Amino acid sequence: MAHRNQIDSHLQALLEVGRFKDYGPNGLQVEGKAEVHKLVSGVTASLALIEAAIEAQADAILVHHGLFWRGHDGRVTGWLKARLEKLLAHQINLFAYHLPLDAHPELGNNAQLGAKLKLVADGRFGEQDLGFIGAPEKPLSAAALGALLQFRLGRAPTVVEGDGRPLKRVAWCTGGAQGYFEAAIAAGADAFITGEISEPQAHYARETGVAFLACGHHASERYGAPAVAAQVAETFGLEHQFIDIDNPA
Incomplete structure (x- = not known):
């Protein structure tokens, strides 16, 4: 078990988030339960991944492609509302790391x-x-x-x-x-x-x-998120599961 802030701080340091200029926010994008027991990793914070994480009884999700990107106009409607609604209703933390997760010399x-x-x-x-x-x-x-x-x-x-x-x-x-x-x-x-x-x-x-x-x-890009999540799980004694939602792109 670990507090979400412990996980966030660990990932900020591990992935050297501060040295990157990115297209969206890296780190905790959606706040859920304070205590994390199970972490799910995946490529993209799609509705399918969120629903699979709920089914897996996860407390947190770690992805490469999060919910918020440069140029987003701030409205919570449509697909974004549907994803956020699920995360908030089940109090699931969403961690997202874009360029920092690409660049890590061993786990990226x-x-x-x-x-x-x-x-x-x-x-x-x-x-x-x-x-x-x-x-x-x-x-x-x-x-x-x-x-x-x-x-x-x-x-x-x-x-x-x-x-x-x-x-x-x-x-x-x-x-x-x-x-x-x-x-x-x-x-x-x-x-x-x-x-x-x-x-x-x-x-x-x-x-x-x-x-x-x-x-x-x-x-x-199927391999960085589970490698980083496995390191986090080992560090804090968490359960970890990688869920691959297929994408033809």
Whole structure:
């Protein structure tokens, strides 16, 4: 058992929240019960995750994608009302960490995806040093890297193969980080892995020869939240359950 403020303080320090400029508030977004016995983790604070956490008798939820984002106009209507109503009625604490959870060198989304692919980061790149770059165990082709992603994440990625060079340096940044592709190229990557692809990236890959692989926003970010929540649970003696709400995006 732990007090929600203990958990909040621990996470603020662990994830170095203060050093990031983010798109929304990191930390305790919805206050629930003071004492936490069971913690559920998930990717996004969707209604389905909240309902599953209620069914699991959780006192707190830890997610990567919370409820509040830059540009929100402050009205509690529609989907936001439905989610908040459930959280407040069942007194469930909601903790959300966006960029800090991406960036943690061991427990974050990028580190955990790298571990899945046996990629060890030896450098950072991009805005706020969110991108990771390192070498695979041995050089491989873009097709082989795509097959590895499909095997590890259970989803066929979109692969733009570049010029077919052996991939000796691989860069990655989970989620919607397609805008980091040019920074990855400048950092010396032979390939870049992220969650999403937009129209320009295919052209950049063909014109620079650097492979681009998009493996799904949700699929690439399933690992940070449960890793952080497991650390919290071990620290405070809590029960922890990861609940994956599938998302095709």
